[in-house]
Amino acid sequence: MVLSKSWKVGAVAALILSLAACGATSASEGEDVTLTWANVGGQEAEREKAAFHDPFTEETGIKVESVAFSNLIAQLQKMVESGKPVWDVVHNVPYVALKYCGELLEEVDYSDFPDVFPENTTTDCTVPAGKFGFVYAYDNEVYTDEVPTELADFFDTETFPGQRVIRANNPRGYLEMALLADGVAPGDLYPLDIERSLAKWDTIKSDLIFVPAVAAVQQALVSKQATMTMTISTNLGAAFDAGATISPVWDITFWDFDVFMIPKGSPYKDEAIEAIKFALQPERQIENAELGGNTPVRTDIDPATIDFEGSTEFNPFIGDDRGELILFDSAWWAENLESASESWVAWQAG
Template identity: 50%
Template sequence: MRTTHLMAAAVAGTVLATAACGSAPAADPAAPAGPDTTITWQSTGGDNTEYEKQAFQEPFTARTGARFENVTSLNYISQLLTMVEQGQTVWDVVHTGSYLVKQYCGTLFEPVDLSRFPADLVPEGTTTECSVPATKYAAGFAYDAAAYQGDAPTTIGDFFDTARFPGKRVVFAGSPKGIIEAALVADGVPPEALYPLDVDRALAKLGTIKSDIIFAPSFTALQQNLVNKQATMTITLSGRLGIIRDSGSDLVPVWDFTSWDFDAFVVPKGAPNAAAAKESLEFALQPEQLRTYSALSGLTPVRSDVDPSSVEYTESGKLFNPFLGGDRGDVVLQDPEYWARNYNAVAEKWTAWQVG
């Protein structure tokens, strides 16, 4: 993650310019949310930012009068490292992944009062001193039903059987999470014995079909590969599968082995509106808001007192959701402690293997 300093000069200039802009008084980090508060919310952009506006921000504004400014950066950890190191944090909320929360709690992210959050209603190992999880999603295996109308895939091993099930497989090039777990289970590792991951064994298994894998540089490209029939199978984010199906690909899920992960909203160190930000997140993690967000995004609330069947998912959203009950095979948490310690090293191996 120290590649951050490659961007330090540019980011620092942006941060300092933002801090110097105008003559408005500095925000009070301890002030509660109110009409004079503007919470700067860093998210993933696109449709997801619109979902967060509808589910979290607009209802919070209606309740408190606080306003939101939404920002998006693909290199948000890099930018945040620079902000915190220079004492010039300008964001109040950051939407991030499980392993990053584990890596940077106390370094980049503020501790929160867990008694104010549903920490007792989420799975063991998913909380930190800085967060509780919001929603969960899976690395789902799906295939194009039009390509396999007779003999169809039924197990995770079928993803690796190009003799019986010919066709290109497409995966997201940018992250090894989910695909490494799938390769190991397909190679005979019991789902309950996955961690610590044998990455070399997983890459060797993937190597048996490497010539049939398309490494998509983005989820948009992955979607296009499937809709345009350039690929007939994928292992990718479950929420994306519904979107791809609705875009014209006749995807069908395979319920054999699925690994899942979660996201979280955190308050960065030195946030100018820290108290108001924590208040907004406490509000966002309540059942009503989580149901709305999940229905829009296709994700699933983590807290145990929200029944996934109570979320008004679309038909495609239901089809690829591994948390709705019934026989959906083995559904295993991607160990957040393992990934927090090892993500960088595994990602480097994954990238080198793709180009090697």
């Protein structure tokens, strides 16, 4: 059979397009691959290098370079719009993915992963990584005869006088806690009534210390500038280990999870998936937790069996005396983070 010239040209073009498509998501044979893994930097980057990156490189030969992001969404938008994403894996929170799934982030095929994730922790563009709590704590050297036992006590400055330290730039958790303390039932929280929450915060505004980051929360507790706080559980553990004389209040506690995601157009999507699958192996998750990271999100890992570095007193997933646990509504925060943050900052300035 004689093939026409036009058929030959078409076949060659199709082959080239097919090869180009393959090359767009995975390395060419023999290519020396280095994945770029973006996270918040600092201790998290050090932990992930030890627990995930170095063992992955040793097993696969694929190198991993860790970089810290400063403005995640803006950086993602710029690199995706340019058609030249320089990150292959991002470790952050899920509400970013819910808002930008398919636009700035690749969709994930869950058939590649084991069915070991808690309900409501998977999305089309993310894989759960670890979990943590948002916990209320107080200085046990200041409050001795009568101690806080419920969320309402945080807002009772007559019975429990003293400065409270909270983050200035992120209202997540604070809006929910104030509404619960004001009598809203957990099942009726969302959509959040921001105006009502800020009115509750306004009742103790003169007793609040606003700080820009979790590290400053820790410093205020250790130095006894503040006698109460609400913050991330791992931050409380670090403060305790640094000398803060604090105890948790197990009334109603929120929990959340962080996620792995892949920027849209990553040239090494297939390798990124392999790196994420590796990081989710039980031994990798446990080592990360033992180095000070979040509690493994996998349901087949018992947190009580992990030799965590430092105190576990503030870990809401260990023990049966941790009160009621509520998962943050990431879908609500995906839609409302910007407006809620603007209201939070404007209230502070008012």
